[in-house]
Amino acid sequence: MSAARSAGNKARAILEERLALMAPARRLRLALADRLLSERAGGGPLRVLDAGCGDGLPALALAGRHPEWEVVGIDLREDLLAGARKRAAARSLGNVTFLAADLLKPLPVSGLDAVVALECLSEIPDDAAAVDGMTAALRPGGSLIVQAPERDWSPVLPGSATTWREQVRQGYDAAGLAALLEGAGLEGVETDGTYRSLAAAAQEVRDRIKDRGLPTRLAAFPFLAGAVALERRGLTWGRPNAIVASGHRP
Secondary structure, eight states: OOHHHHHHHHHHHHHHHHHHHTOHHHHHHHHHHHHHHHHHHTTSOOEEEEETOTTOHHHHHHHHHOTTSEEEEEESOHHHHHHHHHHHHHTTOTTEEEEEOOTTSOOSOOSEEEEEEESOGGGOSSHHHHHHHHHHTEEEEEEEEEEEEBTTOOOSSTTOOSSOTTOSSOOBOHHHHHHHHHHTTOEEEEEEEEOOHHHHHHHHHHHHHTTSOHHHHHHHHHHHHHHHHHHHTTOOOSOOSEEEEEEEOO
């Protein structure tokens, strides 16, 4: 393969990755986790676990933005983790690792400053056991941050999916999600609504074009990015489609 072709393939792979990371729901979750973790860190180092990390893009983004942090991503799917490891190596990110692990079994890491679980609880049959395990992996004073679909969420655009990926439950209400964290012994539990109609509509557009050609997806990029920026500033409408909850281990 020629050097020019190799460089072109690498540039396309980077562009595809950035487009994947720009998916509005994912981008909003990343921004939320980054803000909450940065507040927790106060400018210092953190040991962070991304539970149910999937393809690892949020974990890679956190590691890249915060070289002083140690980030670990875990997931059941070894095929996704293999891709995440290749991306970490290509970026020379030595502060992120990816491990195969089951959230319903003892986790391979402990003494963590924070665990983030973004949109995976609704896919886990025994969510209470998963929260117990994530809590056990925290050091005293460590924080658990979860985000999950709101139980009564509905799509914004006609014809969009009415269920979340591989869900085993439709979602949670704020009281139920708080009770789940408190049942694991976490204290100071707080909840808040997020992912309202603007970001949800943008995500639904992205879902419809994600398999289209690169020019179509590039053309949509400004709208998707703008929707997330406006949502983060509170310039949106409608009820929350997701709930974020956090608490700390005593």
